[in-house]
Amino acid sequence: MNIKSIGLARTSYLDPADCPRQGRGDMPACTIELDPEYAPALHRLRQGQEVIILTWMHLARRDVYRVRPRNDPARPLHGVFCTRSPHRPNPIGLHQVKILEIHDCRLVVHPLEVVDKTPVVDIKPVLEERPLESGVEKYFSPEDIQSLVLAGRRGWERGLFSGCNGNLSLRRRELVLITRSGCSKGALEARDLSVMGLESGRTLAGGPASIESGMHLEIYLRQEKARAVAHTHPVNLLALSRAGDGTLFKKKDLFEARAALQGLGRVEAMEPGSRDLARAVGEKARECDSICMDGHGLTCLAGDIAGAMNKSEEMESLASLEVRTRLLESQALSRQKP
Numbered sequence: 001m002n003i004k005s006i007g008l009a010r011t012s013y014l015d016p017a018d019c020p021r022q023g024r025g026d027m028p029a030c031t032i033e034l035d036p037e038y039a040p041a042l043h044r045l046r047q048g049q050e051v052i053i054l055t056w057m058h059l060a061r062r063d064v065y066r067v068r069p070r071n072d073p074a075r076p077l078h079g080v081f082c083t084r085s086p087h088r089p090n091p092i093g094l095h096q097v098k099i100l101e102i103h104d105c106r107l108v109v110h111p112l113e114v115v116d117k118t119p120v121v122d123i124k125p126v127l128e129e130r131p132l133e134s135g136v137e138k139y140f141s142p143e144d145i146q147s148l149v150l151a152g153r154r155g156w157e158r159g160l161f162s163g164c165n166g167n168l169s170l171r172r173r174e175l176v177l178i179t180r181s182g183c184s185k186g187a188l189e190a191r192d193l194s195v196m197g198l199e200s201g202r203t204l205a206g207g208p209a210s211i212e213s214g215m216h217l218e219i220y221l222r223q224e225k226a227r228a229v230a231h232t233h234p235v236n237l238l239a240l241s242r243a244g245d246g247t248l249f250k251k252k253d254l255f256e257a258r259a260a261l262q263g264l265g266r267v268e269a270m271e272p273g274s275r276d277l278a279r280a281v282g283e284k285a286r287e288c289d290s291i292c293m294d295g296h297g298l299t300c301l302a303g304d305i306a307g308a309m310n311k312s313e314e315m316e317s318l319a320s321l322e323v324r325t326r327l328l329e330s331q332a333l334s335r336q337k338p
Helices: 036-042 142-157 213-222 235-242 255-261 275-284 305-336
Strands: 007-010 030-034 050-056 092-103 106-110 118-125 167-172 175-179 193-197 203-205 228-232 264-267 290-293 297-302
Touching: 030 036, 030 118, 142 167, 142 175, 142 228, 142 305, 167 213, 167 305, 175 213, 193 213, 213 228, 213 275, 213 297, 228 305, 235 305, 264 275, 275 290, 290 305, 297 305
Parallel strands: 264 290
Antiparallel strands: 007 030, 007 118, 030 106, 050 092, 050 118, 092 106, 167 175, 167 228, 175 193, 193 203, 228 297, 290 297
16 A cells, blocks of 8 residues: 655644544634645535545554543543544544635645644545534434523523523433534524534534533533533522632531532632533532532533523522522621621
């Protein structure tokens, strides 16, 4: 066999450790620079078309036959042929991307998850282009879609969402239905949802998923019982995480509080949408069904989206009671002072 490079992928990822394992909607676009002799081979490719980019992952190892998916030590070993690990006997990368621009010997594409100067060995058209702006009905039932619509409206009415913040998802086998970036949860429609592959993290239908999609995927991968996730922004709970010494609940004498708070975990403030936050919340989900993210919000998981919203409402109700109790006690102390 004689394989030769037809060009190079130019990306912002200089170190393999910084390169995403799968293409994501929030990644920057990148450029494929072809050798001039291959310019005629681009004839009839068009802007907006989806193609398969084949790369040679030159920095990968070729003596690895088993890996743990996503480098997660908690997951069992898999043969590399049932994973997308770059380390394999022949390190060929396969990437489905959209052509954003075509300029002579250059293609601007998105998303492409390779390190800078990775050799490109071939470009092939996608035989059946996946829809990017709709098509979630192909993967999820009307009942599943409606459950997220109703959950979003319910959370908005109770003040758990404002503007376009927060996100909702549910899982069916190896697929995840999740809200898109930049949509109001109080007025969701099917076009405001995306479908992602659980293992691959790729968007299969709909537009770019929420920037917190990585967190949802990490929860589903680490907690088998999770079938739905609600990430809300409860005002009172966030206030408690920032007030005074940052203790969330000092008043735990209510039976409801004792029962609910047993499942509450907490992670420190991290950059929203970051891999560090996604991993921290995913790890906490192994033992907790409600996770407070300091300065960011609350993530709850359950067997269905209604159950996840129930937990969110319960935590905010307890936080509201905690805030009011502290205020009343503070006022009482002020009146007692001479």
